Amino acid sequence: MSIRVLIADDHAIVRSGLSMLINAQSDMEVIDTAADGKEAVEKALQYRPDVVLMDLSMPPGENGLSATGRLKEAAPEIDILILTMHDDEEYLFRVLQAGASGYILKSAPDMDLLTAIRTVKSGAAYLHPSATKSLIQEFLQRVQKGEEIDNYNVLTEREQEILALIAKGYSNKEIAEQLVVSVKTIETHKTKIMEKLHLKTRPELVRYALKKGLLDFD
Structure with a gap:
């Protein structure tokens, strides 16, 4: 059974390019696209995709962070993979707290994106290598300070x-x-x-x- 993907991005050319890439895979299909967070939540609740590929910044509509939190509350079984330009640990922690299953940069190779989609669909988390490094550094800093690790x-x-x-x-x-x-x-x-x-x-x-x-x- 194909992995059913919903793409949310404010740029039509990005939605088109991602759709072509994903639909070219034998185990994936794009069921619809959305131009902002509000539309993404509405379509996700309507079509119930396996994975939502969510852009973090979608001006002037609802952003991906807000949409992720709302969608995870309404449909926690839907996995959300954040696609963003921001290689910043502040964004990383915020999207994970909102309930996203993964985080990948727009500059990442196509194969990394496809791997990320398959990974979150399998129930695991996917983090871009630089994001993983940030998480580990944060964890080690808290341990060194004697802080209790609490999720x-x-x-x-x-x-x-x-x-x-x-x-x-x-x-x-x-x-x-x-x-x-x-x-x-x-x-x-x-x-x-x-x-x-x-x-x-x-x-x-x-x-x-x-x-x-x-x-x-x-």
């Missing part, structure tokens, strides 16, 4: 909200009703939360939430 800030706002509700004892069905989403969506969020926090059981989630001060029942 809580990598969770989206919706994932943080669901984590607190799970820890308070609400079932997936109850959380789904409270947030007006499907049970399947909650289950997908829960899986992502446990992956990001490197936790395996519900009791571990509860202990983590207690440590983070998330069990305020007021």
Whole structure:
């Protein structure tokens, strides 16, 4: 089965070029394109692609960072690969926190982009080599400072909200009703939360939430 890709970029020539590249692959197909973040979210929710290739900057419309956060809350099962000109760790951390599965530069070779699409579709994260170096340096600096490594800030706002509700004892069905989403969506969020926090059981989630001060029942 082909990897179904939605391309979001404000330049028509870029959308056309990327479409030609991706459609030339035997295991991929472009199902549609979008010119800004708002259109990308709308079409992603309509067509449910496997991967959204999201440009980070799309003036004057909604940017890729904002769209990524909104789309991951609405459809966490859709993987988002950020395509950008910015080789800057500030952008890297912001897109990962928003829920993106990968980050690749527009200057990267075509084969790297295709590899990135296949990687995020497989469930793994893809980071451009320079981005990986930034992450490692940041990690080592925090270790050297004696800081505890905590992935809580990598969770989206919706994932943080669901984590607190799970820890308070609400079932997936109850959380789904409270947030007006499907049970399947909650289950997908829960899986992502446990992956990001490197936790395996519900009791571990509860202990983590207690440590983070998330069990305020007021």
